[in-house]
């Protein structure tokens with residue numbers, strides 16, 4: 520098949536996405552597909568061109584990917600690098616190449632790759648793509664909205680509320696808050712803009728930091744405990760993985776600096792907690808209408824209560840990312856996982 524792997528984009532997870540994209544492209548090439556790895560924002564070439572023979576030169580046309588920096592990227596600098604300085608999210612030739620491909624593997628993470636807008640655009644353009652459709656992406660991306668679904672479907676999650684920049688009232692928000700709490704952008708990812716706040720003195724700075732990234736933020740109870748994640752592939756939960764940062768919480772650096780975090784799969788948990796967490800992960804899938812693959816983050820408090828933090832509709836997809844590690848534990852090798860995601864996604868388009 521001719522496949523475009525879309526990576527990069529304009530989210531704080533831009534660099535992470537290139538790592539996913541690079542490895543997915545390599546895996547799919549092993550399955551004999553012609554794969555073009557594209558930066559969705561920079562596109563291919565400086566202007567629209569004849570794309571007819573590009574799949575025949577797929578490797579040469581693909582974007583080159585370096586190592587992942589330990590800091591989140593400067594997105595204004597990325598915008599300045601775009602040659603045509605267009606406001607179009609899609610760089611030159613991206614739409615045409617995606618329409619020519621048999622399917623697009625979306626290796627984007629965060630913001631406009633993961634919030635459903637890209638998926639909705641592709642639906643309208645007749646482009647087939649992997650993973651979740653636009654609505655589950657949109658629901659999961661807004662952590663405030665997702666929380667309402669969690670409450671309704673009996674999926675335990677930290678109590679919390681969202682705050683909009685417009686009409687933000689400092690006193691009122693302070694009144695509603697119990698410390699310690701966690702402040703985060705409503706739609707962020709990779710822990711960018713997330714702060715654990717222990718007292719009122721540090722609250723304002725944390726709120727400002729989260730508002731740097733988005734106009735809506737979430738304040739929720741801080742749950743002290745162990746952190747886990749559960750991938751769901753085709754409706755079925757994978758083994759639970761435990762995440763143990765060597766220092767501090769699971770922030771950007773601990774997520775991506777080599778060796779900063781231990782990941783243990785299958786997690787050392789009793790059978791009851793394991794199956795309960797897997798059941799909650801599958802329930803999130805049903806509640807939000809998730810498809811193909813996704814990954815839910817959890818915390819288990821010291822007294823053994825399970826809390827769901829969020830649903831990721833485009834989880835990290837390098838071979839050492841959490842979901843691929845979980846799949847590996849039950850014998851699904853990385854390249855087969857990528858191929859299975861393609862097949863499952865294509866089936867959705869069968870009449």
Ligand SMILES: Nc1ncnc2c1ncn2[C@@H]1O[C@H](COP(=O)(O)OP(=O)(O)O)[C@@H](O)[C@H]1O
Pocket residue numbers: 677701703707708709710711713739740741742743746768769770816818828829
């Ligand atoms: N309510 C909470 N209690 C304790 N830690 C939290 C809480 N919310 C977030 N965290 C910490 O912040 C990290 C990122 O939060 P998360 O909601 O998963 O957002 P992201 O989309 O950035 O991954 C989590 O992996 C966890 O370490």
Ligand SMILES: [Mg+2]
Pocket residue numbers: 709710816828829
């Ligand atoms: Mg998370």
